Amino acid sequence: MSHTEELTGTGERTGVAELAGSGERLRGRIHAELTRARRRSQLLTDAVDEHDLVRQHSPIMSPLVWDLAHVGNQEELWLVRDVGGRDPVRSDIDDLYDAFKHPRRDRPALPLLGPVEARSYVATVRDKVLDLLDGVRFGDRRLLADGFAFGMIAQHEQQHDETMLATHQLRVGPPVLTAPPPPRATVPVAGEVLIPAGAFVMGTSTDPWALDNERPGHRVELPAYLIDAAPVTNAAYLAFVADGGYADPRWWSEAGWRHRCEADLVAPMHWRRDGADWGYLRFGRFSPLIPDEPVVHVGYHEAEAYAAWAGKRLPTEAEWEKAARWDPDTGRSRRYPWGDGEPTPEHANLGQRHLTPASVGAYPAGASPLGVHQLIGDVWEWTSSPFQGYPGFAAFPYREYSEVFFGPRYQVLRGGSFGTDPVACRGTFRNWDLPIRRQIFSGFRCARDAGPERAYPGDLGRTR
Numbered sequence: 001m002s003h004t005e006e007l008t009g010t011g012e013r014t015g016v017a018e019l020a021g022s023g024e025r026l027r028g029r030i031h032a033e034l035t036r037a038r039r040r041s042q043l044l045t046d047a048v049d050e051h052d053l054v055r056q057h058s059p060i061m062s063p064l065v066w067d068l069a070h071v072g073n074q075e076e077l078w079l080v081r082d083v084g085g086r087d088p089v090r091s092d093i094d095d096l097y098d099a100f101k102h103p104r105r106d107r108p109a110l111p112l113l114g115p116v117e118a119r120s121y122v123a124t125v126r127d128k129v130l131d132l133l134d135g136v137r138f139g140d141r142r143l144l145a146d147g148f149a150f151g152m153i154a155q156h157e158q159q160h161d162e163t164m165l166a167t168h169q170l171r172v173g174p175p176v177l178t179a180p181p182p183p184r185a186t187v188p189v190a191g192e193v194l195i196p197a198g199a200f201v202m203g204t205s206t207d208p209w210a211l212d213n214e215r216p217g218h219r220v221e222l223p224a225y226l227i228d229a230a231p232v233t234n235a236a237y238l239a240f241v242a243d244g245g246y247a248d249p250r251w252w253s254e255a256g257w258r259h260r261c262e263a264d265l266v267a268p269m270h271w272r273r274d275g276a277d278w279g280y281l282r283f284g285r286f287s288p289l290i291p292d293e294p295v296v297h298v299g300y301h302e303a304e305a306y307a308a309w310a311g312k313r314l315p316t317e318a319e320w321e322k323a324a325r326w327d328p329d330t331g332r333s334r335r336y337p338w339g340d341g342e343p344t345p346e347h348a349n350l351g352q353r354h355l356t357p358a359s360v361g362a363y364p365a366g367a368s369p370l371g372v373h374q375l376i377g378d379v380w381e382w383t384s385s386p387f388q389g390y391p392g393f394a395a396f397p398y399r400e401y402s403e404v405f406f407g408p409r410y411q412v413l414r415g416g417s418f419g420t421d422p423v424a425c426r427g428t429f430r431n432w433d434l435p436i437r438r439q440i441f442s443g444f445r446c447a448r449d450a451g452p453e454r455a456y457p458g459d460l461g462r463t464r
Helices: 023-046 050-054 064-083 104-109 115-133 142-170 234-242 254-263 300-309 317-325
Strands: 192-195 198-202 218-222 225-228 271-274 277-282 285-288 380-387 407-414 430-433 447-449
Touching: 023 064, 023 115, 023 142, 050 064, 050 115, 064 115, 064 142, 192 317, 198 317, 218 317, 225 317, 234 300, 254 300, 271 285, 300 380, 317 380, 317 407, 380 430
Parallel strands: none
Antiparallel strands: 192 225, 198 218, 225 447, 271 277, 277 285, 380 407, 407 430
């Protein structure tokens, strides 16, 4: 069985709409999500030897053993100590695993828990959490309403699991992760989709496990615009590379061109020359580029330059979300492009089920009502919006999750990737990173303004 096949199983996941139901059903959902997250953490750390666990594979990433102990420390802080009111397990290590006190490049020099200690620590914390879960009263505090604190910790661990997966991609050595290939395309998808002018509800005030930066739900009015029916593919991006896109400052912003020159960028991260052609290094294996897969491992500056070269632009965050959530028949915002039901393997490429993006057209069941495909899963999509709080934003339960990152330095990404778990992915979920970052599983799609002649629903160019 592959490392990825062990993660998912075939059991049906409980829908989020049931979270507010009986306490026992909620306890079962929490137990299942915590268990799935821990199973994935174990797979990602058991796949390598102790040397690989403690070494730093890139100065912008933590050693894998730091991530493992960090998820346990966060679980101890929020669930064992805060929710449970229990005595600390290891208060002496709080400082070591505070992400704000030690930059990633400095973490290997810290007196971190070794692999054996880290595994023992996270297991002890989990035992205490499952013990207190049996008796917790979900209505006692806002932090516990609908199991929010437990959902926050499950999402946090899965987010670090995706970070550890990105570390595996940077790792040098024999391949250690395996997974079946994603499905091939079953429908043709090309061109653009017109999103009509009008208002929609962005964000949420009701999703029980939504994080603070997704709240509150608020109305946003947008003019008509066109958005790509699918993410930009390797073939499309290769045309930009072949046309000298990396050598032509016309397509780049001032900051983007400066970074391109300083970093000597010539192609997406992990692309490698194979004679006259390009190939891709994936988790220790080299393979030819697959033309119809979404391009991955490009930074914001590269995405912005490609869009300019193509005569388009990146979508705003609001444009991305309207394309992903707005139902033109009812006017309401769905939880996902396909509706409110939880993702299945037929809807999206999520959860490390595969180790690559899927070909464009592989998930017709996951398309939006207007025919925009693969908005969820495959690759995180850069938007042109800096990371900011919504009108009425309130930090909860701590400022360091979102608020301290607000401002012009960070760009918003949307939609999740093949390495994002469904518990940490929905139509309202917001990711953010520095524009220069490429180690994340990031791609993009383009948009452009709709002229007056294309601004009406009767002129929809639906692509299915």
